[in-house]
Amino acid sequence: MTQLDTPLSRDARVEVPLIAGAMYPCSNPELVAAVSAAGGIGIVQPLSMIYVHRHDLRDGFRLIRRLTDKPIGMNVLIEQSSRLYLDRMQRWVDVALEEGVRFFITSLGKPRWVVERVRQVAGLVYHDVTERKWALKGLEAGVRGLIAVNSRAGGHAGPRSAAQLVEELGDLGVPLVCAGGIGDAAGFVAALRLGYAGAQLGTRFIATPECTAHPEYKRAIVQADEEDIVLTERVTGVPLAVIRTPYVERVGTRAGPLARWLLRGRRTKHVMRTLYALNSAWRLKRSLFDGASSKDYWQAGKSVAAITSIEPAGEIVRRFAAAALTST
Numbered sequence: 001m002t003q004l005d006t007p008l009s010r011d012a013r014v015e016v017p018l019i020a021g022a023m024y025p026c027s028n029p030e031l032v033a034a035v036s037a038a039g040g041i042g043i044v045q046p047l048s049m050i051y052v053h054r055h056d057l058r059d060g061f062r063l064i065r066r067l068t069d070k071p072i073g074m075n076v077l078i079e080q081s082s083r084l085y086l087d088r089m090q091r092w093v094d095v096a097l098e099e100g101v102r103f104f105i106t107s108l109g110k111p112r113w114v115v116e117r118v119r120q121v122a123g124l125v126y127h128d129v130t131e132r133k134w135a136l137k138g139l140e141a142g143v144r145g146l147i148a149v150n151s152r153a154g155g156h157a158g159p160r161s162a163a164q165l166v167e168e169l170g171d172l173g174v175p176l177v178c179a180g181g182i183g184d185a186a187g188f189v190a191a192l193r194l195g196y197a198g199a200q201l202g203t204r205f206i207a208t209p210e211c212t213a214h215p216e217y218k219r220a221i222v223q224a225d226e227e228d229i230v231l232t233e234r235v236t237g238v239p240l241a242v243i244r245t246p247y248v249e250r251v252g253t254r255a256g257p258l259a260r261w262l263l264r265g266r267r268t269k270h271v272m273r274t275l276y277a278l279n280s281a282w283r284l285k286r287s288l289f290d291g292a293s294s295k296d297y298w299q300a301g302k303s304v305a306a307i308t309s310i311e312p313a314g315e316i317v318r319r320f321a322a323a324a325l326t327s328t
Contacts, residue, residue, distance in 0.1 A: 003189070003324040007175035008198035011124050011144060012103045013071045015039035016321045017198025018188070019147075019177065020205045020313070022075030022105065023155075023299070025052040029060050031210040031313060033067035038314035039321060043073040043105055046092045053212070057092055061099040074101050078109035093117055105147060112141035126177065130158030132168050145175035147200055152181025154203045154241045154301030157231075166195050183306030185323035192324060201316075203300045208313045217298050220245070224304040232297070243298045 008017040020027075020035035022045035029049065032042030042064075049060040064072055074096045076089060093104070093114060102121065106114050107128040115125045119142070126145040127138035135146050148165040149158040160168065162178050169176055175197035182188055182199050191199045206213050207221045224243050231239035232248060242248060 003192045003327065004321060006192070006197040008145065008177055011126075011175065012041045012073065014041045016317055016324075017177075017192075018317055018320055019043060019073070019105075019198065019200040021179065021200040021202040022048070023202050023206070024048045026202075026206050026211055026213050028053050028210075028212045029055065029063045030067065030212070031205060031208065032072055033064045034208070034210040034313035035205065035317060036064075036070040036072050037068035038317035039070070040317045041071055041073055041103065043075050044096070044101075045075050046089075047077070058095050058099060061096065061101070065099070071103060072101060073103035073105060076104055076106045076111070076114050078106055078111055078114060090117075097121055097123065106138075106143070110141055111138060111143055115142040126175075128179070129169075131160065131165075135169050135172060139172060139174065143174075145177065145197065146172070147177045147179050148196075150178070150180035152302040153179055154229075154299050154303075156239070157241050157301065162191060162196075163194060170195060180301055181303050183303030185320045187303070187306060188320045189323050189327045193327075201303070203303045204307055204316060205313055206300070207307055207310045208316070209310065210313045218310050220298055221300055221304050221307055222309060224300065226302045226305040229300060229302050229304060240297075241299065241301055243300050243304070245298065248297065 004016055006017045009015065016039040018040035020032065020040060020042040022043040024045055025048045027043065027045040027048045032044055035042035044060065046057055049055050049057055055063065076093060078089065097118065102123040104114060104118055104123060104125045105128065106125055111125055111127050118125060124144040126147050127143040128147045128149055129135040129138060130149050138146060146169060148169060150162045150165055151157050151160060157180060162181065166176065177198050177200050178191035178196040179200040182191060182201055183204050188199050203221060205211060207218045220243050228244045229241055230244045230248065232242055233239055
C-alpha cells in the first residue's frame with residue numbers, strides 16, 4: 001500500500017487521490033479530461049460547461065470521453081434558489097448518470113436527493129463543508145466523504161486551517177479531502193500526512209495550457225504571492241478570495257450598506273443573492289476571457305505562493321503522484 005492508495009482513490013476509482021475542483025467559469029472540458037487522463041479526477045461544473053464554454057451538457061461529457069476514458073465527476077450546486085433551478089439541476093444529474101458519471105461533489109445545500117439518485121447506480125457523493133455542523137448535515141443525508149474547504153482556498157474559503165479541519169472532522173469516520181492552499185507537490189504530501197484521503201486543487205489547474213482562461217489571468221496567478229489574495233464581498237455578497245488588482249483596490253472589498261442590510265433580511269436576502277449571482281456570473285465570465293483591459297475579479301487561493309509556472313495539467317498530477325510515492 002502507498003500514500004496514493006486512499007479511500008478517495010478507491011471511491012473515485014483513480015490512481016492518484018487528486019481532484020481538479022469544479023470552477024465557474026474555468027472548468028472547460030479539455031482541462032477536466034487532462035486531469036483524469038493523468039490519473040486524477042476532473043470535475044465537470046455544469047453551469048460552466050453550458051453557459052461559459054457553450055456545450056450542451058451531454059455533448060460536453062461526450063467530448064471529454066473522446067479525450068479520455070478515465071473516470072470523471074460532476075459538481076452539483078444544490079441551493080434551492082428556485083424550483084426551476086432545482087428541476088434543471090436534477091435533469092443534469094440524470095444526464096451525468098446516463099453518460100456514466102459515478103462520482104459527484106455537492107455544494108451549498110442538502111444533498112439527500114443527489115445521494116438517493118446516484119446510489120441507485122452505485123454512485124458516490126462527497127460534500128463540500130467548511131465546519132462540523134455542515135459535515136453532520138451532509139452525513140445525515142448519506143454522503144460518502146467530505147471536501148474540507150479551508151481558509152487558504154480560492155472562491156468561498158472556509159474559516160479554519162487544514163489542520164483544524166482534520167481535528168474537527170477526523171472522528172466522523174469518513175474520508176476527508178483537503179481543499180485549499182495546495183499549489184505544489186510538497187503541499188499535497190503534507191495534506192496526506194495530516195490524514196487527508198486526498199486533495200482538491202483549483203487555482204493550480206487554472207495556470208495550465210489546457211485551461212481556457214485568459215493568459216493574463218494565468219500570469220497573474222504565477223506572479224501573485226499569498227499577500228495578494230484578498231477577500232471581497234462585492235461579487236457574491238459573501239467573502240470571495242480574489243487576486244488584488246488595481247480594479248479591486250479602486251472599488252474596495254466591502255459590500256455597500258444597503259446590500260448588507262438586504263442580505264440580513266429573511267426575505268430580501270434571497271433577492272440579493274439572486275442579483276449577486278447574476279452579477280458574479282457576468283463578472284467572472286468576463287474576467288476569464290478579457291485581459292489587462294478589464295482586470296475585474298480573478299478568483300484564486302493562497303496556493304498562488306507555490307505556483308511558479310504555467311505547466312500541463314498532466315505534468316502536475318504526475319509530479320504530485322511521484323512526490324507522494326517517494327515520501328513513503
